[in-house]
Amino acid sequence: MKVIETVKEFEDTLKENGLVFVDFFADWCGPCKMLAPVVEELAAETPDVAFVKVNVDDLPDLAQKLGIMSIPAVFIFKDGEPAANTVGFQPKESLKAVLDGVR
Numbered sequence: 001m002k003v004i005e006t007v008k009e010f011e012d013t014l015k016e017n018g019l020v021f022v023d024f025f026a027d028w029c030g031p032c033k034m035l036a037p038v039v040e041e042l043a044a045e046t047p048d049v050a051f052v053k054v055n056v057d058d059l060p061d062l063a064q065k066l067g068i069m070s071i072p073a074v075f076i077f078k079d080g081e082p083a084a085n086t087v088g089f090q091p092k093e094s095l096k097a098v099l100d101g102v103r
Contacts, residue, residue, distance in 0.1 A: 001043055003053045007062050010054065014080040017050035021099060024054050024063060024073040031089045032072040038092045039074075042099070049099065076102050 001023075004010045014020055023039045025032035036053075043051035056063040056071055066075065066082070076084045076099055083102040086095070 001040060001051050001053055003055065005058065007059060010052075010059070010062060013050060013052055014077050018079060019049045019099075019102065020077040021046075021049050021051045022054055022075045022077065023052070024056050024066075024068050024071055024075065026055060026057050026071055029071050035072045035074075035089050038090070038095065042092055042095055046096075046099065074098070078102050 004013065004022075010022075021039070021043070023032075023035065025036070039051065039053075043049075054062065056068060070087045072087070072089065074086045074090070074095065075082055084098050086098055090098075
C-alpha cells in the first residue's frame with residue numbers, strides 16, 4: 001500500500017481517484033500496527049478503491065487540517081471530499097460497512 005509523502009501527492013491522489021481510503025497512522029502507535037493488516041486485506045478485496053497511508057508525524061499540517069486528534073484515523077474521500085471517517089481500531093467488517101455506505 002502506498003505511503004503518501006507530501007501534501008501535493010495527497011491532493012493529486014484525491015483528484016485522480018473517485019474513492020480514496022486513507023489510513024492515518026504513526027510508527028509508534030500500537031493500534032495503528034494492529035489496523036495495518038486489516039486495511040491491507042480490505043485493499044486486496046476492493047481493487048476499485050485507492051488505498052493509501054499517511055504518517056501523521058511526517059505530514060502534521062495535513063493531519064491538523066483534517067482535524068485528526070487521535071490515530072489510527074481512517075478517512076474515506078469521495079470525489080476529493082471527506083465522505084466518512086472512523087477513529088481507533090476497527091474490524092474489517094466495520095471498515096467495509098463504512099466504505100460501502102459511501103459508495
